[in-house]
Amino acid sequence: MSNITQQLNFNKMDEFILFFRHEDGKKIASPEQMQIWMKQTMDWIGGIAAQNKFVGGNGLSFDDARIVKHNSVVTNGPFGEIKETIGGYIIVKAESADEAAEFAKGCPVLQGDGNSVEVRKLANGDGVH
């Protein structure tokens, strides 16, 4: 019985995307530092996945990026006039934005001063969007 209730609650869950916002994408980390972050990120994701609440995600390369603007103006990279940029994202299952925000608190990106994680609900088929 409890199993069925759990299952039902599970199906009711929403999906949230967690954007990793870097205050300054131009900062360059050492390979050793990168390695540590990678591991920490995998461990953070592992903890979410162990609750069966990880949907997917990816890191975004800072190289080889373009910004396409109104009137098809294309510039190199996300780092023009604004320094802040998105370094990656994951998608999680959660019952509320608060639960998703709890997951976000463990994100290693937040170790960087000024960095943040933006939590947004995915609008798939909720009948509103």
Next chain:
Amino acid sequence: MQNQELIDHLFRTEFRKITAVICKLLGIEHIEIAEDIAGETFLSALETWPYKGLPPNPTAWLYAVAKNKAKNHITRKFLFADKVIPEITSSLFKEYEFDVEIDLSDKNIADSQLQMLFAICNPVISIEAQTGLALRILCGFGIDEIANAFLSNKETINKRLFRAKEKLRIEKVKIEFLPQAEISIRIDAVLTTLYLLFNEGYYSESQDAILRKDLCLEAMRLIYMLVENEQTNLPVVNSLLALMCFHASRFEARKNDKGEMILYDDQDETLWDQALIAKGAYYLNQASEGDAIPKYHIEASIAWWHTHKADTPEKWENILHLFNRLLAIDYSPIAALNRTYAVSKVRGNEAAIVEAEKLNLTDNHFYFTLLGELYKEIDIPTAKQHFTQAFLLARTSADKLLIQQKINKLIKLLQLRKKRVLYLQLRADL
């Protein structure tokens, strides 16, 4: 070897070969006839050998008899067809009769078995039916052995296999070599079935230890068949074979004389089969030469680390990392619990308890066993509570016994502690 023993042995090795070759020849819709012909062949051996003595080459004798029986069957069919529907098909059948060649060469046996494997491990039938049919047709298991392995009864298994064969017939499943592109797609279903077959043996509750081991060895033999064939020798196949080698290497160490489970930490590692571990490492290496589907590869890598008994920080860091990766692509409660155990090894029990309490696997006795283990050194009464909950949820007597032993240990510890407290109080009173 005595006659009976020899026949039993040959049954195990030859029944499946004869069945596969004849079934390949006649088509999947005649799978039962193929089984019957193979069965009757052994019946003939049982009737003949005790009286006339062993033939010089028993296997060749069996093949010759099987060939005759198959030819007779086809001829009978031809006669029937000739009388009932003469005009339409007789010419066709005549040609068939004269051309029929029952090829029991090693090559054709291997090819037929491989094609049968893909025909049987087909998602059109249930996974239980796939494993059951694989055991019957590809491993030559008797119905009662299959029933024993699945903790079921003969009638259920017979029904299940019958329905499965019907379904294969209706779906017109072909016994053929698949094009390479299709192999890459269908291989998943084949490996899932073989993985299940292996686990059925490895974790089976069946009391029959030999049977359990046989299941594992058969699963490995079938995977080995895939490795031997150039077309099916894919990285993912090597990964799964590696995984099985590592697990199977602990066969002798994981049960005591009474058939009770011995947990990993308590195992005598001198009983681990080093030759199998080396084989596993070889296939794991082979698997790295390509872009394998990571799931089996990650599992095999975890299993490789477990072939090193010593607890080093490196070992558990790696295992934790691998479980993180595994869970990100393929969640399972057991992987979630194992990851949490790895967390305790890397970051300590308190950190692991925080992680464990988020897992919400409250209908799983392993969950409470893990919590009991994590609390054992921190808070004995809480640990005991968790073990008791695990005991209530455990379904098999083997699991209950293991948990009871853990509870007893804690009770002893609690008693000792009480005594010590009493003793200290007495001294204080004096």
